[in-house]
Amino acid sequence: MSSKKPENTTSPYCASPARYDTMTYRRCGRSGLQMPAISFGLWHNFGDVDSQKTACDMVLRAFDLGITHSSSTPSPISSQ
Numbered sequence: 866m867s868s869k870k871p872e873n874t875t876s877p878y879c880a881s882p883a884r885y886d887t888m889t890y891r892r893c894g895r896s897g898l899q900m901p902a903i904s905f906g907l908w909h910n911f912g913d914v915d916s917q918k919t920a921c922d923m924v925l926r927a928f929d930l931g932i933t934h935s936s937s938t939p940s941p942i943s944s945q
Contacts, residue, residue: 881929888931905935 890899905927915923927935 878925884929884931886931890931901932901934903932905932907935907937 889902891902892898893900905924907924924935
């Protein structure tokens with residue numbers, strides 16, 4: 866019997882230790898909650914637009930850059 870790992874397994878994700886070093890965070894309201902200056906919009910990058918691997922790569926890269934807030938709400942529809 867072989868003890869080889871299956872080829873389709875991936876290594877667990879390990880977040881960048883420097884992920885909070887370069888992102889600017891701002892206080893949100895009176896709560897004192899710190900939010901990143903940039904939010905990651907998920908609604909446009911998923912579904913049939915990109916592959917699952919690409920979508921996962923985008924989320925992990927954003928997190929590594931200190932983007933800790935995301936939104937999955939679709940953009941407003943024009944009322945024309």
